[in-house]
Amino acid sequence: MKLTILGSGTCIPNTKxxxxxxxxxxSNSKILLDCGSGTTWKLEEIGVNYLEIDHIxxxxxxxxxxxxxxPFLFGTKYNHYQKRERPLNLWGGKGFIKLFGALKKAYSNWIVPKDLCVDEIKGGSQTYEDFKILTTKxxxxxSSLAYRxxxxxxxxxxxxxxxxxxSLINLAAKCDLLIIECALADDDHKIKGHLTPTEVIKTINAANPKKAVITHLYPECDEKNVVEIIKKDVDLEVIEAQDLLELII
Ligand SMILES: [Zn+2]
Ligand SMILES: [Zn+2]
Incomplete structure (x- = not known):
């Protein structure tokens, strides 16, 4: 498998x-995990045709x-030069169909290309052409999900x-690569719903992945160098996520 990081940041505008x-x-599938702003343009930058994405x-x-x-759906529907040749599958947790319904209400059929399938993950595992996906809350x-x-x-x-x-530790047990968020530094006030370096270290040491990529980095995480802090306390390769970084697993 090949991973390309398209966006290693957050909601804060950041040129890097x-x-x-x-x-x-x-081998046969192109999968996006999340599609934050700029993702479609980044695909173009790395030479991957967004019309070839099978699943998001x-x-x-x-x-x-x-x-x-x-923008991804609108650009799919109104690309007059090239058409998708395979179905496009959008998946999310509980409430995702409602979000899509609300977007469709606002944008009508402008965002409904041919062969679009929108569904919610019901849990357990799902098998596709050449990959299997497992989820946990x-x-x-x-409605937040982690994916394997x-x-x-x-x-x-x-x-x-x-x-x-x-639940994340169990899902990540002995995986080849764990892409894990670290949105805070330890000395910032803990924000419920995000990880600090101490918690990332605890997760990595319990799940025992072969490698870890630290991502979803707010500017203060870069300022306080959270990735170096994590590296000191784990016994595996830890990589700081960078936009356009490629890893072969
Ligand atoms: Zn986020
Ligand atoms: Zn969030």
């Missing part, structure tokens, strides 16, 4: 870090994770936005 978006390419899995419906959904907003994608004997887990949780 876009809002959340991660591309995973398996949303961790939750906060705007920094869903902001590019409307994580504590952030009510398995393909060709490898596994990538994406925490989405989350607070410390046993």
């Amino acid at each position: 870090r876009g809002s959340s978006g991660y591309l995973i390419q398996t 899995f949303f961790s939750h419906i906060h705007p920094d994770h869903t902001g590019d959904l409307v 994580v504590p952030h907003i009510e 994608i398995e393909s060709e004997g490898k596994s990538i887990v994406y925490s989405g936005d989350t607070d410390y949780s046993e």
